[in-house]
Amino acid sequence: MKKTQNPKLKTQNFSIPCFILVGGKSSRFGEDKAGYFYKVQYQKCKKIFKNVYFAAKYKKFKNYPFFIEKSKTYAPVFALEEIIKKYKKIFVLSVDTPFVKPKTLKKLTKQKGVAKNNPLIGYYDYTMLKEIKKRTKSNLKIFTINKKTVQITKKELININRKEDLKSNFPYFIRQFRKRNIH
16 A cells, blocks of 8 residues: 655655855844854755855855855845846845744745845746846845735844844753853
8 A cells, every 4th residue: 555645744856946145244132143053054955955065255165065246345235136147046144134934935935025024035037137136236235126025024134233133032052152151
């Protein structure tokens, strides 16, 4: 007798590539915060997307695929422009939003939308390139580039900008702090 697979266990691999943005300066954090979250985010995304890359100005982690952005300016809009020119359709996720759930990533991908209150999480494609180019010359903001927004819970969208954010929101990461002697 043939066993049928539980549909909840079935993983969906979207063919569009996922890019985890790790190129920020982390100035409010005091050190490169990507080191705390990159493994969690990568493992989460690999269960959903066939191809997952980190995007930054230089390769930060050994043994992980990277997209090296050429712009000298620290703003996600420049990375979006470069990546979309090459890949046409993409999903992006910021490294410092570790509570975004896999089901949310799938929902945003299926709906071709971005998180309403954090557009660094979501779908972008070549049809948005004209607007992206316009932003690189003006305000550098990515809000409203993808007009399809999806409401996501506040807890999932918590962005870790300061060490206090980390300590107050994530017990797991507090243990990581202790290992690195951060107080």
